[in-house]
């Protein structure tokens with residue numbers, strides 16, 4: 345079993361009316377926010393399960409959240425903080441929301457290794473597929489996970505294919521709407537591989553959730569939250585690959601690994 349995802353300080357205060365700090369901050373863009381578990385009566389907005397309280401420098405999570413609901417509410421905070429810190433707001437086009445999500449997730453993971461591990465432990469313990477994402481975050485895998493050829497997005501199959509330089513043209517990747525196919529340049533490496541993979545798959549998420557070129561902020565946020573949480577739950581091998589390329593940019597590559605010397 346993976347280690348407990350509930351820090352001792354938090355577990356000790358479950359049900360009590362005082363706040364408890366998670367043992368990590370979240371740094372994104374210019375912000376560095378404490379993460380606190382709070383009783384409903386202590387939330388900045390008592391109607392909400394989570395508050396992005398930028399004035400007081402903290403993410404407030406309702407103390408009674410657990411399991412996948414806690415993962416969902418936390419991911420929602422990261423998506424909101426990412427768009428806010430990048431100035432992605434209503435009026436921005438679909439491409440801007442796509443890239444804001446992709447770069448925000450990679451930045452979150454790479455600047456916040458404790459929070460990234462905690463989030464993947466939540467998915468491991470409550471996602472129900474015994475996928476051990478925590479081991480991938482630690483690099484404790486016998487071989488790097490492979491890029492998936494097909495994933496389910498919003499219940500629909502989407503293919504993922506690596507393409508040549510000639511097919512790539514002046515971009516790093518494409519999302520082909522009529523084929524429902526995310527295409528990634530085969531020469532992608534480093535953090536750029538993670539960003540481009542998240543970017544093209546996010547186009548697929550927007551497609552499957554019928555998001556328009558110019559849509560409401562709320563609709564982009566909802567599609568990204570539900571779409572990506574669904575990808576994490578329904579496609580454990582795909583999420584393991586993404587966790588790997590996000591966590592280890594120095595090793596990330598689409599090129600097949602060279603055979604080891606005898």
Ligand SMILES: [Zn+2]
Nearest residue numbers: 439442543547
């Ligand atoms: Zn794009």
